[in-house]
Amino acid sequence: GAVVSQHPSRVICKSGTSVKIECRSLDFQATTMFWYRQFPKKSLMLMATSNEGSKATYEQGVEKDKFLINHASLTLSTLTVTSAHPEDSSFYICSAADGAYGYTFGSGTRLTVV
């Protein structure tokens, strides 16, 4: 089946630094990639939708300058958390839509900002 590889799985960074999270579709082309944030014991919250070769569409309340999304190819989308603060600590997960398999999710990235 379809696989989305997400890295890193865990990252600890200092306040004020930037962190890049990568999602790669390994055996299919992901025209659209979704980025979610999940707080403890809560459901997934859509942050933005990225389309290959165009600007990402951000959900209301999500700062696009803080959460930079790049979808430069059909197999790679990245989320960069810029100038991270402790309140950015969360679980971030991507998913790609594929007609054959529905949605395939990455394994998630647990970000801790200290």
Place this chain on the structure above:
Amino acid sequence: KNEVEQSPQNLTAQEGEFITINCSYSVGISALHWLQQHPGGGIVSLFMLSSGKKKHGRLIATINIQEKHSSLHITASHPRDSAVYICAGRAIFGNEKLTFGTGTRLTIIP
């Protein structure tokens, strides 16, 4: 009121029991997805349904489009089935966004 609602929120059962998780939605959808999230956080897509019933191993998913209701059943439940189960509706129009239910935390006791 959430557009996609699940019940129960938490469910604890003994190993071997038949499990049912329900999902109701108030919006038009093109498909209904059932997802499984394990404690580590990874999410696996279990089913994508637009009508009828699907079965995979011990898992069965059904959907009633007229009643806007779907159920996920687990037969002969096992402790490894312990996870959060999430239903999500895919929008009819637009950019393939999913609207998520709040999840059902299932714990199977040996």
